[in-house]
Amino acid sequence: MSYFFQLVVSGIVVGSIYALAALGFVLIYKSSKVLNIAHGQIIAAGAFIAYALTGMAGIPIYLSFFLSMVITFFLAMSVERIFLRRLIGEPIISVIMVTIGLMSILDGLIFLTPFGSVNFSFPRFLPRTLISFGGVSISWTQLVGVIVTAVMIGGFSWFFKKSTVGISMRAVSDDQFASMSVGISVPRVFGLAWATAGLSAAAAGVIIGNITGLNFETLQAFGITVFPVVILGGLDSILGAVVAGIIMGIIQQFASGYLDGNWGLNGTAEVLPYIILLIILLFKPHGLFGIHEIERV
């Protein structure tokens, strides 16, 4: 039974990271209806900037995490300004293609640095001991990661519900013309959505980097794994991203804990989310918490 709970706990750890990664994705989708396929690359960029600041430039580690979020904030904002601002009003197909192109460009830029091929890891700044609780153990890094994620998601929900900028973002996602008529600058809101998504991506990257080490493949894979999560949760729901992230994390842990090694199966954790995704698309395409405003044909 403790094996079961151990799987649940590590599922929650993985799932909360998914939730944080999905959050940035949802932020962009919610305001501008763009699927950002390059999200994994932004996550990786955030983590690598943090490592470059602390491991190479020697800035204290907490400050470097903070700085990396700030830098990624502006990086994502400029990405929106340079590439996506011109495409406002273009068909959705070209916008998605641009994010695909962006993914390749960022891939190329990251491969140019040592991070593309060499693995690094953040210096340890938390105790190495495991916290054990009734047969279930969790490392300090994981615990802090979950707590930071919870705080960030709480902060973002508050930001969306209460702050003026958050309300204007929701207004834009609801109706662009109506929000223009009450004086909201729609392009500015798009820029801000990308920027906040970049910020949350950097946070996700730093947390993943602390837990699994800095490997480009692993980090950018989160940008693809995030698709099943957001589809399960509903493309435009922050709460959905959290719940679905945790569900997906637990499912993955169960898959690798119970399925792998039996019946000749191996690596099921990688494929199960996508099978679930296809099933959800067939039967409940708006996900658990998404608005039911799906256009059927």
Added chain:
Amino acid sequence: MSTNRWLATGNYFTSYRDEQRIFFTHLDRTIFTFFLSLLFVWPLLFAVSNKYMLVIDNILIAIVAIIGLNIVTGFAGLISIGHAAFVGIGAYTVASFSRTLGDSHVIITHAWPLMIILSGLMGAIFGAIVGLPAMRLKHLYLAIATLSFQMIFSWTINFLEFFNQGQTIPVSRVFWFTGKLDRDEHYLFWYYVLLVVVVLSGFMVRNLLRTRYGRCLSAVRDNDRAADAMGMHPGLTKVYAFGLAGFFAGMAGALHAYVYRGAGFESFTLHHSITYLAMAIVGGLGTLNGSFWGPAAIITLELQVETLAEHAGQIFPSSWNLATALKPFSFGLVIVLFLMFEPRGIANWWRIVRSYTKLWPFRY
């Protein structure tokens, strides 16, 4: 059929029948036949090394795949981020025959045209299955569905013992009437086969677009509600677009397996899907001649970038991973630049040049 379209000042069609012709004038047909025969004859006049023949074969394989991708993404307006997986289905159809019957079984070596068509059919079946969510969903969700199919395909190939866990499954060289193909003849032989397949597929698509089914595709792309009101079934049309795309992709996959004499996991990854999309965009989505320009442009670019990376690698320190970096970077840049400045692709340049020469020395 009588007026020379290159000299006429406009289109003077007097019936719908005239407008739907493949060749509008005798001159059109003559020029087309001339260029086609040139394509068949030139390898006999110039000795081409195997290395370059392989590149040309590669371009032709990609053209077959892109004709398929253009049906689903260009004509029907559905993004497919899993086209390499459909190509992979075709290649692995041949590979699984080779796996169960042995790599030089008579079906593989003698009945290869049958294998190519069979692979196409397999691709069509899988395409239709992946397109099934299209019965209920629109583009965004469909793009994700194709992406997840790509991931599932990669996993299946990588983890199943039957598919050799992604390692190359060999396919033997085929037989022609003169006996088993020589090592030197291999690429040249497949050049001709590919040329025939490309010409046939080109005619197929050109004809498809003249029929009711082809016009259905673009009607659904432009406005699915209007198409619904006109009595078409948008969902079924999309499923069928995916099926057709899968058919061409499957054929391309089988040809890939034969040309490379094997199928391996690394030719059908997400990265290749993105490359196919890049080819379709650069060529021009929703145009038939774009399907020919795109692969040629991207594969040439790829070669140039490789040479450039080699040269640059000698100047810059080796810790700069130029060879792996430049490829995705240039792809991405090309996609983004084309989308921002020339969303209609190279096919549009062709159109501009054509109308310019047609009216020269006058301009409008």
